[in-house]
Amino acid sequence: MDFLELDSVTKEFPNRSGPPARIMDRVSLSVREGEFMAVLGPSGCGKSTLLQMAAGLLPVTSGEVRIAGRRVTAPPPEAVYVFQQYTRSLLPWRTVRDNVAFAVEHRIGRRRARDAAETQLGQVGLAGFGDHFPWQLSGGMQQRVAIARALAAEPAMLLMDEPFSAVDALTRLDLQALILDIWTQRKLTVMLVTHDVDEAIYLADRIAMLTQHPTGVSRMVEVGLPRPRDPITTREAPRFLELRHDLLDTLLARHV
Ligand SMILES: Nc1ncnc2c1ncn2[C@@H]1O[C@H](COP(=O)(O)OP(=O)(O)OP(=O)(O)O)[C@@H](O)[C@H]1O
Numbered sequence: 001m002d003f004l005e006l007d008s009v010t011k012e013f014p015n016r017s018g019p020p021a022r023i024m025d026r027v028s029l030s031v032r033e034g035e036f037m038a039v040l041g042p043s044g045c046g047k048s049t050l051l052q053m054a055a056g057l058l059p060v061t062s063g064e065v066r067i068a069g070r071r072v073t074a075p076p077p078e079a080v081y082v083f084q085q086y087t088r089s090l091l092p093w094r095t096v097r098d099n100v101a102f103a104v105e106h107r108i109g110r111r112r113a114r115d116a117a118e119t120q121l122g123q124v125g126l127a128g129f130g131d132h133f134p135w136q137l138s139g140g141m142q143q144r145v146a147i148a149r150a151l152a153a154e155p156a157m158l159l160m161d162e163p164f165s166a167v168d169a170l171t172r173l174d175l176q177a178l179i180l181d182i183w184t185q186r187k188l189t190v191m192l193v194t195h196d197v198d199e200a201i202y203l204a205d206r207i208a209m210l211t212q213h214p215t216g217v218s219r220m221v222e223v224g225l226p227r228p229r230d231p232i233t234t235r236e237a238p239r240f241l242e243l244r245h246d247l248l249d250t251l252l253a254r255h256v
């Protein structure tokens with residue numbers, strides 16, 4: 001069953017000096033329930049715009065977005081959006097625990113939200129850091145807090161916009177492993193935007209490749225690598241290298 005559906009979605013932004021700029025033209029795309037989809041494309045091609053429309057944070061100009069069969073017009077309860085810039089999404093005056101609790105305290109009250117936050121922090125490897133402030137943690141740890149906060153709402157779907165692009169390479173591998181663990185344990189549906197070919201192949205079941213001006217889906221690629229995946233051996237598998245070559249070729253538009 002399709003969990004997220006983008007049905008002929010067009011997006012225009014107003015343009016001061018002329019007609020509206022159509023940056024996306026009739027894009028149709030669906031993510032199956034429980035699937036891990038990566039969205040890959042060059043800078044400025046419309047990845048964030050696509051994800052924000054999927055999350056109900058940005059209206060579509062025409063077409064329709066559906067989550068769990070219902071039309072999305074505002075952020076739906078089933079899906080949570082994880083921003084690229086954790087430094088901007090965490091509240092610096094709140095402790096780590098209260099940042100995570102923030103996601104649910106309006107629904108379940110402050111005390112229960114704090115208990116829920118402790119559980120989520122444990123899940124992302126941050127047990128014992130609840131009393132710290134975000135700025136006392138490393139970048140990778142802050143992104144873990146942002147992930148814990150997303151999970152606190154117990155979503156069925158995570159929409160992630162380049163969630164690991166602001167951390168160093170080793171931390172990035174750690175966070176990729178964390179997301180794969182969480183996805184497996186909670187049977188989530190994931191749509192993750194990245195410009196990193198290796199990351200897309202390593203994580204995803206399918207990869208949607210976007211083109212530019214206006215944005216469209218140029219290819220939908222089935223990854224077909226076995227799970228569980230391993231940070232070292234999966235990246236050495238012949239299938240991984242073949243896909244990497246193929247996708248880089250498309251991105252660089254190099255046909256030899
Ligand atoms: N609010 C806006 N008003 C006008 N144009 C916008 C707006 N937001 C995005 N755009 C334009 O839409 C296009 C797609 O932007 P978007 O941020 O979705 O790209 P992206 O693929 O996420 O890029 P990056 O990889 O750099 O994050 C760009 O040409 C951008 O200038």
Ligand SMILES: [Mg+2]
Pocket residue numbers: 047048049161
């Ligand atoms: Mg972006």
